[in-house]
Amino acid sequence: MATETSDDRIPVTLLTGFLGSGKTTLLNNLIRDPDAGRIAVVMNEFGDVGLDHDLIEEATEETVLMQSGCICCSIRSDLVETMRALLDRRKGGDLAFDRVVIETTGIADPGPILHTLVVDQQIAPSFRMDGVVTLADAAVGPRTLDAQFEAVHQIATADLVVVTKTDLVTPDEVERFEARIEGLNATARRIHAEHGRVPPGALFGLSALRPSVTSGDISDWLGTEPSKPDPLAGLSGFARQSSKPASLPFGQAGHHAHHDHRISSAAIEVEDPIPAGIFDFWLDTLIAIKGPDILRIKGILHVEGLELPFVFHGVQHIFDTPVHVRSWSGTDTTSRVVVIARDTDAKGLQKSLEILRTRPKEDGSDADGMMVHTTGMSF
Known part of the structure; x- marks a missing residue:
C-alpha cells in the first residue's frame, strides 16, 4: 500500500x-500518441462502441507495444479479474504499462468502479484512482x-x-453549455478537444491524493485560485472561484427543467484548524443521512493538533x-x-457544512449548547 512518502x-x-460523446476518438488519438506513455486501456464489453475497426485489426500486442507503448484489452469477466490479469502479466514481463485507462459504457455510473478500486483488497494495494474524465458533446x-x-451524474x-465537437456549434452555444456544466460541477477543470485530440498530460495527475501533491x-x-500559473489556461477557459470566499454555495441549476436540479453542490472555507471531533461528527452524520446520494466529497483539512493538513476524497x-500534504x-x-450530492436540498447541504465552523466550549458543547459527539447524531 501507499506510504506517507511514496x-x-x-x-x-x-x-x-x-453515448456518442467522442470517447472512442479520444482513445484512438491517445493510443497513437507516443507522448502518452505506456497505457493499458480497459474497455467495457457492454459498450456500444469500441476502438475503430482498422485500429483493432492493427493492434496486436507486439505492434502496439512497439509503436506507442499501449496495450488494449476488453473486459471478459469482471473488473477485478481484469485488473488482476493485467497486473499478473505486467509482473511476468508479458506487458509493460505505467497507467491504466478504463473506458466505461455511455450509460455507466462511475461510482461502482471507484468503489471497486478503493475497497477491493485484491487490486486496491496495486492501483490508485488518478481521476475521472468525462466527455461532453457540445x-x-x-x-x-x-x-x-x-449524463448529468457523469x-x-x-x-x-x-x-x-465545439466546431459544430456557435461560440454562444458553447458558452451556454459550459455554463451549464459549471452549474453541475464548478470544481471540475474544463478543456476543449479538437477532433478528439487533447494534450495527454491534461488527462492525468488529476487527483490530489498523492504524496507529491502541492x-x-x-x-x-x-x-x-491556484498559487502558480495554470499550464492549461490557453486550452480550458476555466473560470475559477475567488480564493477566499466566506462560503461557496454553487451548482444550483434550478432554471433547467429536467435533471440539473437533482444535483446540488456546496463548499466552505474555514480559516482556523477544525477540531477532529467536529469534523468526525459532521462526516458521520452526513454519510448516515445522505450516504447513497453523495456523489463526491473532497477537500483539504487542517485539524487542531496536527502540523500538516491532509487531503481527502469520498x-x-x-x-x-x-x-x-x-x-x-x-x-x-x-x-x-x-x-x-443528488436529490439533496442545497440549503440543507450548506447548513450541514456550517457545522465545521462550530467551536466547542470547554464543557464539550458547542455555542448553542449541543453536545458534540462523533457518532449517533443527525441534523
Whole structure:
C-alpha cells in the first residue's frame, strides 16, 4: 500500500461520457500518441462502441507495444479479474504499462468502479484512482442532459470535463453549455478537444491524493485560485472561484427543467484548524443521512493538533485513504471542503457544512449548547 512518502500504485483514469460523446476518438488519438506513455486501456464489453475497426485489426500486442507503448484489452469477466490479469502479466514481463485507462459504457455510473478500486483488497494495494474524465458533446450535450440523468451524474462526478465537437456549434452555444456544466460541477477543470485530440498530460495527475501533491495541485482539484500559473489556461477557459470566499454555495441549476436540479453542490472555507471531533461528527452524520446520494466529497483539512493538513476524497460512503500534504509550508490553515450530492436540498447541504465552523466550549458543547459527539447524531 501507499506510504506517507511514496505511492507506487499504478494510476487509473476513468474515462466516461454519454453515448456518442467522442470517447472512442479520444482513445484512438491517445493510443497513437507516443507522448502518452505506456497505457493499458480497459474497455467495457457492454459498450456500444469500441476502438475503430482498422485500429483493432492493427493492434496486436507486439505492434502496439512497439509503436506507442499501449496495450488494449476488453473486459471478459469482471473488473477485478481484469485488473488482476493485467497486473499478473505486467509482473511476468508479458506487458509493460505505467497507467491504466478504463473506458466505461455511455450509460455507466462511475461510482461502482471507484468503489471497486478503493475497497477491493485484491487490486486496491496495486492501483490508485488518478481521476475521472468525462466527455461532453457540445452539439447534442444539452439535449442529452435534459433526457438522461446518467449524463448529468457523469459530469457531476468528473475531475476533468472534456468538451467535444465545439466546431459544430456557435461560440454562444458553447458558452451556454459550459455554463451549464459549471452549474453541475464548478470544481471540475474544463478543456476543449479538437477532433478528439487533447494534450495527454491534461488527462492525468488529476487527483490530489498523492504524496507529491502541492498547494497548487490542491487548488486546481478544489477549483480555487491556484498559487502558480495554470499550464492549461490557453486550452480550458476555466473560470475559477475567488480564493477566499466566506462560503461557496454553487451548482444550483434550478432554471433547467429536467435533471440539473437533482444535483446540488456546496463548499466552505474555514480559516482556523477544525477540531477532529467536529469534523468526525459532521462526516458521520452526513454519510448516515445522505450516504447513497453523495456523489463526491473532497477537500483539504487542517485539524487542531496536527502540523500538516491532509487531503481527502469520498464517493457515497467510501473514502480513499487521506494523504498528508508534506509539501505544505507557511501559516495558511484554511480548510476547504466541497460536497456534490443528488436529490439533496442545497440549503440543507450548506447548513450541514456550517457545522465545521462550530467551536466547542470547554464543557464539550458547542455555542448553542449541543453536545458534540462523533457518532449517533443527525441534523
